[in-house]
Amino acid sequence: MKAIRYYGKEDVRLDDIEEPMTLPGTVKIKPAWTGLCGSDLHLYYDGIMPPAPSATEPHPLSGETLPVVFGHEFSGVVEELGDGVEGLAIGDHVVVEPLIVCDDCPACKEGNYNVCQKMGFIGISGNGGGLSEHIVVERRWVHPVGDLPLDEAALIEPLAVALHGVRGVDVKAGDVAVVGGAGPIGLLTAAVLKAFGVTTIxxxxxxxxxxxxxxxGVGDHIIDPTQTDLVAKVYELTGGAGANVAFDCAGVQPVFDALQLSLKARGQLQILALYTETPQLNFSNMLFKELKVSASLGYAHDHGPAIELVREGKIDLAPFITARISAQNIAVDGYEFLVNNKESQVKVIAQM
Structure with a gap:
């Protein structure tokens, strides 16, 4: 079968590889659409970063070294069911929660498998990926999406990231939230907050x-912090109280600082962004307002609820898709295109 495989920095190739076999407890899927992610760009342009393996050091759970099949945000159609698989039928539209976990570390045993001590991702760490003609996945990671269009379904994975971040804070309808950064995850986080009835800045x-x-339509108020004092504006909009929660989806110090200052007493700052440099934290601000600073990684038990948000019409994923490409020339049409047009693109999806 055909697959896009990642060999290392700026090296992806369309290869012929062996088609995976369906085993007991697994599902064979024909991938439909695969979203391109910031993690893919980091790997492609910067080279190896965990949880990707290297050419010599295998991932501890998949056992694979480079090259690996690329693509972890994907939808598809069920082709075969292994022995013992229930709750699915051939032809079902599905998405995959693309995790590889040990099931043995304390985090896994507590149900927090997204912070597994050896955690990896299908499509980054091995075990196949969405940029292929076929993939075999354990049943537990396969989520049916009903009649949700498969192009939109490819966005369930990043939506689950946003939903996990929102579910990790104490926020409810009528509260005020500030989202720092309007990249794909920031926009989806704002969409989740709006779906929950939260006033979103x-x-x-x-x-x-x-x-x-x-x-x-994901923000009640959309602010340019270079022209408007974000902290002052938040206090103005909240009658001097400050925001209940804030979400750092930018990963830069000025945003981190402004979000912390915009919170009300006992407010919470949730970090979803990946930082290339460790931010400095003003503990005096935290102390005198009893603030909480927390972080959110990936997802755990979030794909099902994310799918329901879309199926119930609370979030429309279609407008988030800004480009559809063929995977045959993904380096130029995908990664280079995204880097050169990153501000104008929300989600680019690829089809084999």
Whole structure:
């Protein structure tokens, strides 16, 4: 079968590889659409980063070294069912929760498998990926999506990231939240908050991204922090109280600082962004307002609820798709295109 495999920095190839076999307890899927992610860009342009293996060091759970099949945000159609598989039928539209976990570490045993001590990702760490003609996955990671279009279903994975972040804080309808950064995860986080009835303030320096946020309708207030004092504006909009929660989806110090200052007493800052440099934390601000700073990684038990949000019409994923490409020339049409047009793109999806 055909598959896009990652060999290392700026090296992806369309290869012929052996088709995987369906085993007991597994499901064979024909991938439909695969979303391109910031993690893919980091790997492609920067080279190896965990949880990807190297050419010599295998991932501890998949046992694979490079090259590995790429693509972890994907939808597909069920082709075969292994012995013992229940709750699915051939032809079902599904998405895959693309995790590889040990099931043995304390986090896994507590149900927090997203922070497994050896955690990996299908499509990054091995075990196949969405950029292939077929993939075999354990039944527990396969989630039916009903009649949800398969292109939209490819966005369930990043939506689950956003949902996990929102579910990790104490926020309810009528509260006020600030989202720092209107990239794909920031926009989806704002969409989840809106679906929950939260008044949402989106802060973004890029005019293009602010326009996208407005078009998507994910922010009650959309602010350019280079022109408007974000902290002062939040206090103005909240009658001097401050925001209940804030979400760092940017991963830069100025956003981190402004979000912390925008919170009300006993507010919570949730970090979803990946930081390339460790941010500095002003403990005096935390102490005198009893703030909480927490972080959210990936997802655990979130794909089902994310699918329901979409199926119930609370979130429309279609407008988040800004480009559809063929995977045959993914380096140029996908990764290079995204880097050169990152402000104007929300989600680019690829088809084999």
């Amino acid at each position: 989106v802060s973004e320096v890029s005019q293009i991204r602010r326009d996208i946020a407005a078009k998507l």
